[in-house]
Amino acid sequence: MPNIVACFKWVIDEADLKVAAHSRELILDRVSYKISDYDRNALEEAVRLREQYGGQVTTVTVGPPGARQSLKDALSRGPDQGCLIADTAFVDLEPSQTAAILAAALRSRLEYDLIICGEGSSDLYAQQVGPRLAENLGLPVITYVNKIILEENLLIAERRLEDGIEVVSVPLPALVTVLPEINSPRIPGLKQVLAAAKKPVINLNQKDLGEDFSPLLQTLSIQAAPSERRRLRFGAEGADLKKVVDALIREGVVS
Amino acid sequence: MDFKLTEEQELIRASAREFALKYLEPIAAEIDEESRFPMEVMTKLAEMDWLGIPYPAEYGGAGADYLTFALVVEEISRSCASTGFTLSATTGLVMNPIYQFGTEEQKKQYITPIAKGEKIGAFALTEPGAGTDPGAATTTAVLEGDTYVINGTKTFISNGPIADVFVVIAVTDKSKGARGLSGFIVPKEAGGISVGKHFQKMGLRASQTSEIIFKDCRIPRQNLLGKEGQGFRIAMQSLDTGRIGIAAQAIGILQAALDESISYSKERVQFGKPISVNQAIQWMLVDMATDLAAARFLTYYAADCKDKGLPSSKEAAMAKLFASEAVSRHASKAVQIHGGIGYVKGTKVERLMRDAKITEIYEGTSEAQRMVIAGNILR
Numbered sequence: 329m330p331n332i333v334a335c336f337k338w339v340i341d342e343a344d345l346k347v348a349a350h351s352r353e354l355i356l357d358r359v360s361y362k363i364s365d366y367d368r369n370a371l372e373e374a375v376r377l378r379e380q381y382g383g384q385v386t387t388v389t390v391g392p393p394g395a396r397q398s399l400k401d402a403l404s405r406g407p408d409q410g411c412l413i414a415d416t417a418f419v420d421l422e423p424s425q426t427a428a429i430l431a432a433a434l435r436s437r438l439e440y441d442l443i444i445c446g447e448g449s450s451d452l453y454a455q456q457v458g459p460r461l462a463e464n465l466g467l468p469v470i471t472y473v474n475k476i477i478l479e480e481n482l483l484i485a486e487r488r489l490e491d492g493i494e495v496v497s498v499p500l501p502a503l504v505t506v507l508p509e510i511n512s513p514r515i516p517g518l519k520q521v522l523a524a525a526k527k528p529v530i531n532l533n534q535k536d537l538g539e540d541f542s543p544l545l546q547t548l549s550i551q552a553a554p555s556e557r558r559r560l561r562f563g564a565e566g567a568d569l570k571k572v573v574d575a576l577i578r579e580g581v582v583s
Numbered sequence: 584m585d586f587k588l589t590e591e592q593e594l595i596r597a598s599a600r601e602f603a604l605k606y607l608e609p610i611a612a613e614i615d616e617e618s619r620f621p622m623e624v625m626t627k628l629a630e631m632d633w634l635g636i637p638y639p640a641e642y643g644g645a646g647a648d649y650l651t652f653a654l655v656v657e658e659i660s661r662s663c664a665s666t667g668f669t670l671s672a673t674t675g676l677v678m679n680p681i682y683q684f685g686t687e688e689q690k691k692q693y694i695t696p697i698a699k700g701e702k703i704g705a706f707a708l709t710e711p712g713a714g715t716d717p718g719a720a721t722t723t724a725v726l727e728g729d730t731y732v733i734n735g736t737k738t739f740i741s742n743g744p745i746a747d748v749f750v751v752i753a754v755t756d757k758s759k760g761a762r763g764l765s766g767f768i769v770p771k772e773a774g775g776i777s778v779g780k781h782f783q784k785m786g787l788r789a790s791q792t793s794e795i796i797f798k799d800c801r802i803p804r805q806n807l808l809g810k811e812g813q814g815f816r817i818a819m820q821s822l823d824t825g826r827i828g829i830a831a832q833a834i835g836i837l838q839a840a841l842d843e844s845i846s847y848s849k850e851r852v853q854f855g856k857p858i859s860v861n862q863a864i865q866w867m868l869v870d871m872a873t874d875l876a877a878a879r880f881l882t883y884y885a886a887d888c889k890d891k892g893l894p895s896s897k898e899a900a901m902a903k904l905f906a907s908e909a910v911s912r913h914a915s916k917a918v919q920i921h922g923g924i925g926y927v928k929g930t931k932v933e934r935l936m937r938d939a940k941i942t943e944i945y946e947g948t949s950e951a952q953r954m955v956i957a958g959n960i961l962r
Contacts, residue, residue, distance in 0.1 A: 400590050401597075515601050518632035518645040518655075521594045 330383040330441040330478065330500065334374035334407060335430060335461070336367035338391050338398040339451040347552040354552060361394075363401055366446030369506050372513040373476060374444050375406035381478050384408045386438055386530075390429045392419050403524035404516035410527060411438060415534040417541075423452075425541045427460030432537040434465060437530060442483065443503040447472065458505035468498040474509045586880075588654070595651055599658035602631060611663040614789035615934050620745055621789060624666055629700025633659075634673055638682050642690050643698030649824075650886040653831040657882075660835025661842075664938035665789030667835055671828025672741050673697060676946075677704030680750050680766060680821045684809035693748055693768055705746035707737040707769075707795055708818050715951045717752065717818055718761035722797060724753035726804065731767060733800040736779065739945075743793035744778045747771050750821075751797070752814045764814030768806045775800030786937030823896045825946045826903040827889065830882040833906035833942040834875060840910070840917035840935050841871045847921055858920075867920060871913040878906035897959035904952035907942035914939035 344359040363371070374385045387407040389395055391414055399410045413433050421429070434440055443465075445458035455471075462469035475486035483502050487494040488509065516524075534541070560575055562568045576582045588596070606627060614621050628634050636652040638644025645651075652674060660667025678694050685693070696702040713719040722735025733753055740746075749769040756763035769776070779794030809817060845868060848859035858864050885898035914936040918925035925932045943949045 397590060401594055404594055515598050515605070515631065516594065517598070517630060518595055518636065518647055518651070519640075521591050521598065522645070522647065524594075525591065 330377070330381060331439045332374045332377055332383055332385045333434065333438060333440045333443045334367075334371045334385060334387045335443065335445045335457070336371060336387060336389050336398070336402055337364040337426075337446075337449045337451075337457075338362075338389055338395045339364045339449060342450060352551040352554060354550060361398065362450075363398060364446055364450040366448060366450070366506065366508055368405070368446075368513040369508050369510050370444040370446045371402060371405045371407065372511045373506055374442075375514075376511060377442070377476065377478065378406075378408075383441075386411055386440075388413065388430060388433065388438070390414075390418055390421065390426050390433075392416060399529055400521070400524040401516075403527045403529075404521045405514065406520070408527065409529065411530040411532065413532045413537070417534050420547065421541075422543050422545055423454045423456035423460060424544050427457050427464055428539070428541050429534075429537065430457070430461050431464035432539050432541075433532055434461075436537070437532065441500045442478075443467070443501075445503065445505045447505045447507050455505070458503060462503040465501075465503070467501055467503045469503045469505070470496055470498060471505045472507055473504045474507045476504065476506075476510070588650075591647075592651055592654055595647075596654045596658055598631065599633075599655045600661075602627070603659050603662035607659065607662040607666055611665075611789075612929055612931070612934065614663070614665065615786075616788075616928070618783065618788040618791075620669075620742075620791045621666065622745075625669075625700045625703070627700075628666075628670060629698065633670060634700055635678055635694060635698035636674060638678060638694060638698070642682070643695035644678075648886070648890040649827055650883055650890055653827055653882055653886045656828050656831040657835040657838070657879075660832040661839045663789065664832060664836050664935075665787050667832045668787060668790050668829075669742065671832055672706065672825065672946075673704055675825030675828045676706035676821050677748075677750055679824045680706075680808060680817045681768065683820060684766060684813065684817050685768070686805075689768060689806075689808070697748070702747040703742050703745050705740050705742040705749050705795070706821065707740050707743075707749045707751040709737060709739045711736065711738050715948055717764065717815060720752065720754055720764060722751070722753045723757075724751075724755050724765060724767060726755070729804045730801045731804060731807065733767065733769065733775070733797040733802065735797055737795045737797070738779075739782070739792055740795045741790055741792050741945075743795050744781055744791045749776070749795065750808065750817075752818050755811050755814075759812065761815040762812055764818070765811045766808035766814045766817040767802060768808055769797075769800065769802050773800055773802050785940065786934070787941050788937075822946055823899050824889070826899040826952075827882065827886050827895075829942055829946045830878070830885065830899070830902035830906040833903070833910040833939070834878050834882055836935050836939050836942070837871070837875045837878065837906070837910040837913055840914045840932060840939075841868070841875060843932050843935070844868055844871065844917045844920045851922075864920060867916045871916060874905075874909040874913060878902070878909050881905055897956055900947070900952040900955040900959075903942075903947065904949055904956070907939075908949060910939040911943050 340359045341362045346355040378385050385407040387402045388411040393414045448455040470485045472487045473485045474488045477484040484497045632645040635644035636647045640646045656671045697704045724731045724733045751767045751769050755765040777796045779796045781793045851858045881902040885902040888895035917932040
């Protein structure tokens with residue numbers, strides 16, 4: 329009966345992002361937040377494994393106090409309990425910090441046989457938190473996973489790589505990062521949403537963990553990449569092809 | 584005063600949006616064109632606990648509130664107004680009268696299978712000669728021993744051709760007019776029920792509408808809903824509830840019209856610029872967005888009044904009146920913004936414009952809503 333931990337990140341919904349016309353700064357005053365896309369797959373996989381093999385699913389997130397509003401959303405997707413590691417200091421965390429915070433919480437407060445993370449987050453897609461967390465906890469890590477089977481104390485995973493499928497096995501405890509193809513996350517029903525409020529939540533902050541999680545990088549500014557339509561028109565004849573290529577070279581798209 | 588939805592309501596709205604995009608948006612145009620009721624969707628709606636949202640779990644409901652019900656109908660209607668209506672009518676016109684007036688046994692026997700998506704319900708009030716004036720009904724229910732015998736023709740019955748159970752309003756005492764009407768629960772297997780004319784409608788085509796003909800249909804005496812003579816009250820209370828659903832359906836269609844119009848006007852280039860930079864287009868979009876906001880608040884307010892046990896008849900009538908007239912007006916503008924392509928089958932706004940019109944007619948015409956509101960403000 330495995331204890332499964334599914335990690336998720338509470339991110340800005342990219343559909344709400346707007347960019348100021350002149351400064352190219354991001355306008356964030358009307359954005360909403362969501363569970364990062366691939367982390368939904370992580371949550372779904374944890375719940376499916378529990379349905380198949382039994383055990384318990386805990387879902388964990390790290391962020392500023394505002395991340396609290398993510399819990400009901402996450403818990404409505406099927407986990408048994410939640411763990412919110414929130415602190416006013418946990419703003420714009422970089423992957424190394426998130427991994428260190430998760431590791432500290434998992435070591436001291438939670439039991440785990442299997443940790444599941446999404447392959448990368450919808451906002452940064454750095455693909456680092458999973459492998460770094462495994463490293464911090466001294467666990468084997470399997471990335472690019474699109475199928476998981478549990479056998480006794482063994483996890484067998486299919487990894488979807490560019491040139492083929494690799495099947496690997498590791499003893500538990502272990503950490504996997506999953507691809508979106510692994511499952512199709514369920515849409516929470518009304519009763520699941522109402523039940524989410526009644527599920528237990530472990531609340532932790534920086535002081536509880538007794539460590540200082542300092543960043544390695546300093547972000548000086550964030551600006552949207554400029555994109556401008558040139559509105560060039562080309563004919564459909566063979567001879568026009570050269571004009572298309574010339575235009576692409578002139579714009580620096582190809583060289 | 585708090586204009587914020589609860590976290591749960593926001594999450595349920597998000598689920599409804601995701602559901603609609605996944606299961607309804609891809610089929611909405613096709614089931615409209617084919618005039619096909621999506622039976623497969625009913626099972627899914629039941630799995631999401633959306634059939635019977637405001638009714639207690641002991642009858643198979645979800646034990647939530649009318650505001651949540653309105654949010655789900657709105658989001659579903661944004662992708663498929665026919666399915667939004669089915670959800671609304673099932674909850675407001677079929678389950679609601681049984682829940683409000685039924686005995687414990689009737690509630691368990693009839694609400695539960697509908698909430699599970701196993702049975703389809705229909706509400707049979709309207710007759711060829713009795714629309715806005717239900718007191719003119721001529722369908723009769725005559726008590727013979729322990730059996731009521733029903734005879735007459737009901738028309739414009741939504742879900743008529745596919746229903747397993749009907750809530751029927753019929754005359755038990757002709758001398759008393761509207762006070763001589765009574766409500767009945769009539770299962771299809773009672774016999775003596777046939778489907779008459781199957782209507783080809785202008786919009787809402789995935790919802791099935793027909794005549795229902797009762798000929799010596801015999802039901803046990805215990806299928807009387809409430810008491811004899813309560814039929815008019817049953818009908819009016821059901822319609823009061825139903826109107827919240829129709830207002831929600833209207834704002835769902837209106838939101839879709841706005842979404843389509845904004846995205847099209849930003850893409851469509853004329854005179855070298857997207858048409859959204861033209862003030863003529865902007866003002867149409869602005870009026871649409873402003874009326875949508877007003878309609879939404881009226882609708883949520885009516886639902887909230889009902890949830891709090893406050894009088895909500897006038898509020899629901901105002902919400903339904905405003906939302907339905909707004910969507911009818913603006914869906915036409917959405918077609919205008921799209922120009923020629925908006926008039927072509929397969930373009931979403933063309934369907935929206937056809938679907939919008941019915942919201943001004945069924946579950947009380949705009950004129951009937953004005954009668955309800957006038958009755959309230961002049962008394």
